[in-house]
Amino acid sequence: MSTNTPHQEAFASLSPAVMRASTVVFDNFEDFVQRKQRQPDGFSYGVTGTPTARLLEQKVATLEHGHHCVIAPSGAAALMTTLMGFVRGGDHLLVSAACYGSLKTFADKWLSHMGVEVELYPPAIGAEIAALIKANTRMICMEAPGTVTMEMQDIPAITAVARQRGVLTMLDNTWASPLGFRALEHGVDFSIQAATKFFSGHSDVLMGCISMNDHAHYEILRETQSILGQQVSPEDCFLVLRGLETLALRVQAQSASTIVVARHLAAHPLVDKLLYPPLESDPGHALWKRDYQTNGCLFSMILKPAPEPAFHGFFDALQQFVIGASWGGVHSLAAYYPAALQAQRPFSATDQPVVRLSIGLEDSALLMADLDQALAAYGRAMTAT
Numbered sequence: 001m002s003t004n005t006p007h008q009e010a011f012a013s014l015s016p017a018v019m020r021a022s023t024v025v026f027d028n029f030e031d032f033v034q035r036k037q038r039q040p041d042g043f044s045y046g047v048t049g050t051p052t053a054r055l056l057e058q059k060v061a062t063l064e065h066g067h068h069c070v071i072a073p074s075g076a077a078a079l080m081t082t083l084m085g086f087v088r089g090g091d092h093l094l095v096s097a098a099c100y101g102s103l104k105t106f107a108d109k110w111l112s113h114m115g116v117e118v119e120l121y122p123p124a125i126g127a128e129i130a131a132l133i134k135a136n137t138r139m140i141c142m143e144a145p146g147t148v149t150m151e152m153q154d155i156p157a158i159t160a161v162a163r164q165r166g167v168l169t170m171l172d173n174t175w176a177s178p179l180g181f182r183a184l185e186h187g188v189d190f191s192i193q194a195a196t197k198f199f200s201g202h203s204d205v206l207m208g209c210i211s212m213n214d215h216a217h218y219e220i221l222r223e224t225q226s227i228l229g230q231q232v233s234p235e236d237c238f239l240v241l242r243g244l245e246t247l248a249l250r251v252q253a254q255s256a257s258t259i260v261v262a263r264h265l266a267a268h269p270l271v272d273k274l275l276y277p278p279l280e281s282d283p284g285h286a287l288w289k290r291d292y293q294t295n296g297c298l299f300s301m302i303l304k305p306a307p308e309p310a311f312h313g314f315f316d317a318l319q320q321f322v323i324g325a326s327w328g329g330v331h332s333l334a335a336y337y338p339a340a341l342q343a344q345r346p347f348s349a350t351d352q353p354v355v356r357l358s359i360g361l362e363d364s365a366l367l368m369a370d371l372d373q374a375l376a377a378y379g380r381a382m383t384a385t
């Protein structure tokens with residue numbers, strides 16, 4: 001029977017092949033019966049991916065200086081798959097209060113109803129996390145800098161305590177990417193990337209990656225991916241593989257431009273403060289300087305207090321920046337997080353409205369001029385109200 005697999009005639013391409021399959025076919029009865037033994041690397045059913053997914057996983061594992069990677073259909077899916085792989089009813093889960101919102105919601109609205117004891121901790125806790133660890137603590141979730149409010153975490157201090165106490169750790173390392181922070185080399189068990197951001201780089205695909213060193217963890221996550229049906233489309237794998245070809249150049253250029261734009265804004269009279277660890281004024285600067293190699297492309301800013309209409313003025317005046325909630329792509333983005341969001345959050349770095357900027361590949365002079373004129377509109381609206 002034909003399987004529609006092309007003949008292996010002499011052919012080579014710089015592009016990875018996009019290999020689609022729900023059904024994987026087997027040469028004989030024995031192979032079919034033994035198919036599960038092909039996991040976690042091999043192919044037995046489309047849900048765990050085809051060679052296109054495996055190629056991407058290998059490239060990401062190499063980038064992360066790790067041994068294994070499992071991809072998921074979004075950054076959020078990568079976070080939740082990691083939790084579902086390892087956390088069970090009766091376990092205690094420690095989550096940084098600055099972690100990505102849907103991770104906290106999943107822990108609070110789902111896991112806690114499945115018997116998991118969920119505890120939020122202040123992101124700056126460092127080695128003092130030891131005091132929160134209980135006999136049933138299973139995992140510590142970290143993110144640095146934290147979503148929206150950009151708190152740094154002392155990752156090596158936390159992972160040292162966790163290893164000593166037999167607790168797993170996961171880090172959402174999307175801000176830095178592995179080029180800015182080698183999570184696994186700093187003792188993290190699971191390094192998570194929302195590949196939606198820097199890895200894909202063009203704001204047109206969602207994906208997540210979980211990288212690790214331990215083979216037993218890899219087997220568990222491959223099974224979890226399969227059981228939860230977390231398949232990733234080979235076309236999306238192709239797009240992220242293509243994004244990775246320019247990752248280092250994009251990260252370098254965006255990182256260089258971001259610090260310039262941030263310093264410019266920090267000196268603006270209408271800017272109260274920037275939440276951005278690469279700036280000396282940031283409380284997380286010493287940790288950033290010790291552990292991180294890049295400036296990222298994302299920071300937040302607190303403007304001089306003004307009523308909400310002034311923020312309308314700012315956002316609607318933007319011409320180079322596009323209004324949108326994501327980040328990490330080649331186009332600069334601006335997002336707004338109202339004060340109420342910070343007020344609801346324990347251990348928040350601010351109780352003020354936050355403007356978050358993602359710096360893309362545009363000319364930084366144009367971006368700064370755009371921000372200046374939008375801040376002028378903010379100032380006008382401020383005095384008009």
Ligand SMILES: Cc1ncc(COP(=O)(O)O)c(C=O)c1O
Pocket residue numbers: 074075076077100147172174175194195196206207208325326327
């Ligand atoms: C730090 C961080 N982690 C995870 C995610 C989730 O990624 P995705 O949008 O691919 O689900 C995001 C998305 O905004 C994020 O900013």
